[in-house]
Amino acid sequence: MGLRCKSGNEINPLHQIPVLNDGGFIISESVVIMKYLVDTYAKDDTLFPKDPRKAAVTLQRMLFISAYMFPRMVGYMAGPILDGEEPDAEKGQKLEEAINHLNNFIGDNQWVAGNTMTAADIIAVSNIATIDASGAFDLKAYPNLWQWYGRIKEALSSAGYNEVIKKGADMFGKAFKDVVH
Ligand SMILES: N[C@@H](CCC(=O)N[C@@H](CS)C(=O)NCC(=O)O)C(=O)O
Structure with a gap:
């Protein structure tokens, strides 16, 4: 269907x-x-905590990715991928702002919404893996984010990270790179 x-x-x-x-x-x-x-x-509520404040932070991070970062990522990458356009520097800057916000949200925590892995990490890594695969930004310049990125990839490796997330991210990243480089 x-x-x-x-x-x-x-x-x-x-x-x-x-x-x-x-x-x-x-x-x-x-x-x-x-x-x-x-x-x-899910077996328990760790991926989406029931505690009201933890739930609020988890949801805030998820909506930040879905409603703030994702549109900026599409805004930057879609023109080159779909229409062969040159990347727009201003749109790139907007996406970089979102990357910086995510780096600051992680801060000293281990995960995107605090010190336990939640659904927010899964939605975030789908976006970050795509941005990484595009080769358009130096993610190592965002140390909190870069360390978290290694951590989440490792945490999801036995849950099919390569097949479920990396494969699609690499496909979009390559489509962008093919136009840009
Ligand atoms: N807010 C939606 C966004 C969904 C979305 O933008 N999907 C894209 C692909 S990733 C799509 O289907 N675009 C086709 C269209 O808008 O016509 C969500 O997070 O699920």
């Missing part, structure tokens, strides 16, 4: 991915999908 069925029934009227179909329960928006999956299938 695609985003639009042959019958004309749409599983996402916005025609966007990701969309989850969990036994007929259909829901879109990456942050909502992740929360639903944790609430429904």
